[in-house]
Amino acid sequence: MTDPKDRHPLYRGPGQNREDVRGPRPTRGHIESRQDDSRPAKPKEFRIHGLNACLAAFKMRPESIRKLWLLESRIPKLQELLAFCVRNRIGYNVVENEDLEKLSASAHHEGVCLAMLPQLELNLSSWLMTAPTGPCLLLWLDGVGNPHNLGAIMRSAAHFGAAAILLPKSSSLSHSGAATRVAEGAAEHVPLVRLGRTDNAVAQLKSAGFALVSTVVRGGSDVFRSALPARCVMVMGAEQAGVDSDLLAVSGLRVEVPGTGQVESLNVSAAAAVLMAEWRRQNSSA
Numbered sequence: 376m377t378d379p380k381d382r383h384p385l386y387r388g389p390g391q392n393r394e395d396v397r398g399p400r401p402t403r404g405h406i407e408s409r410q411d412d413s414r415p416a417k418p419k420e421f422r423i424h425g426l427n428a429c430l431a432a433f434k435m436r437p438e439s440i441r442k443l444w445l446l447e448s449r450i451p452k453l454q455e456l457l458a459f460c461v462r463n464r465i466g467y468n469v470v471e472n473e474d475l476e477k478l479s480a481s482a483h484h485e486g487v488c489l490a491m492l493p494q495l496e497l498n499l500s501s502w503l504m505t506a507p508t509g510p511c512l513l514l515w516l517d518g519v520g521n522p523h524n525l526g527a528i529m530r531s532a533a534h535f536g537a538a539a540i541l542l543p544k545s546s547s548l549s550h551s552g553a554a555t556r557v558a559e560g561a562a563e564h565v566p567l568v569r570l571g572r573t574d575n576a577v578a579q580l581k582s583a584g585f586a587l588v589s590t591v592v593r594g595g596s597d598v599f600r601s602a603l604p605a606r607c608v609m610v611m612g613a614e615q616a617g618v619d620s621d622l623l624a625v626s627g628l629r630v631e632v633p634g635t636g637q638v639e640s641l642n643v644s645a646a647a648a649v650l651m652a653e654w655r656r657q658n659s660s661a
Contacts, residue, residue: 423555423562424479424488426452431560432491433459442490443467444478449486479552493550494562496569499541499576503583507538510605510658512651513585515541515570517622518613519643520548526557527644528611533561535651539568541576541608577625580608587626589618590650592640595631603628603654611647614640 420441423432426449433440433456443460445453447469460467470478479488514528514537525540525548532540542548548567555562570576577587586604589595590611610626612618623629632641632649641649 419493420490421493421550421552422479422488422490423552424475424481424484425556425559426485426487427559428555428562429487429489430456431563432489432555435563436491436494439492439494440465440489441492444470444475444488446470446472446475446486453487481552481556483556485556494567496542496549496567497539499568499570499579502539502566502568503579506583511585511607512537512654512658513539513541513568513580513608514647514651515543515587515608515610515622516546516548517543517610517618518616519611520546520613522548522551522554523557524642524644526554526559526562528647529554529558529561529565531644531648531651532565533558535648535655537565537651539566541568541570543570543573573619573621577622586628587622588628588630589623589626590646591617591623591629591631593631595629597633598630598650598653599633601628601630603630603657605658607654609647609650609654611643611650614643 423429437459440460443453443456443465444467450457450469457467459465475484475486475488476482478484512535514532516525516528519525519528529540531537548554550562550567558565580587583606585606585608587608587610588603590609604627610618610622618626630650632646634641640646
């Protein structure tokens with residue numbers, strides 16, 4: 376049987392360099408200089424996990440990778456990523472499962488975790504400057520706060536060709552390890568756009584030819600019998616509160632997903648997938 380150390384020139388076996396799990400050791404007597412206060416803050420690293428999520432990040436943004444941790448069983452699958460780390464002197468460690476759970480803060484790490492610089496969130500004005508012409512679908516997540524729902528919505532958005540996800544200024548959602556894993560690589564393909572004031576955002580979107588379509592649990596038009604605009608902003612509300620009344624008031628159309636009535640409604644990520652699929656069916660050239 377081949378010795379694991381022979382598989383890669385910089386192999387670090389399980390149990391080595393455990394300071395990566397505990398965090399950096401404090402330096403005694405260190406006093407921060409006040410001169411540093413004027414320097415721009417460095418982008419804060421965050422960790423993503425999940426095999427497809429990490430492979431997609433490596434493919435799309437290899438320059439953002441700062442550290443790699445993996446299980447020994449993942450070495451054969453991640454040879455290209457490991458070689459990249461060696462060439463670019465990026466640290467990596469082979470760790471035990473319990474260590475990887477701590478590093479990723481998840482039992483669903485799928486054997487790999489990356490420390491990366493985050494993707495920049497765009498503002499609406501910047502995104503609209505390069506927005507595609509013709510049929511275009513955007514999702515406005517109003518009050519949605521679960522990162523797993525965000526990840527599932529990103530995955531569906533990438534599948535059905537949504538151009539971006541719009542997040543209110545007050546939304547706690549952003550790129551995170553949990554959202555990125557659930558997105559299964561889609562986080563690298565669907566940009567998150569941070570909105571400013573609601574009235575300004577609505578005005579900007581309408582000036583760019585978009586029409587707002589709000590989703591409701593009941594009292595809306597059957598989405599399968601409604602003509603969805605080619606340049607469409609689909610507004611999704613939180614499952615309990617629904618879409619904000621101000622957004623409902625400026626929406627040109629309210630739609631619902633018809634069902635049996637045996638349950639009150641779909642999960643927001645499931646509803647988003649249905650609505651995006653119907654929009655794509657109606658705008659098959661998108």
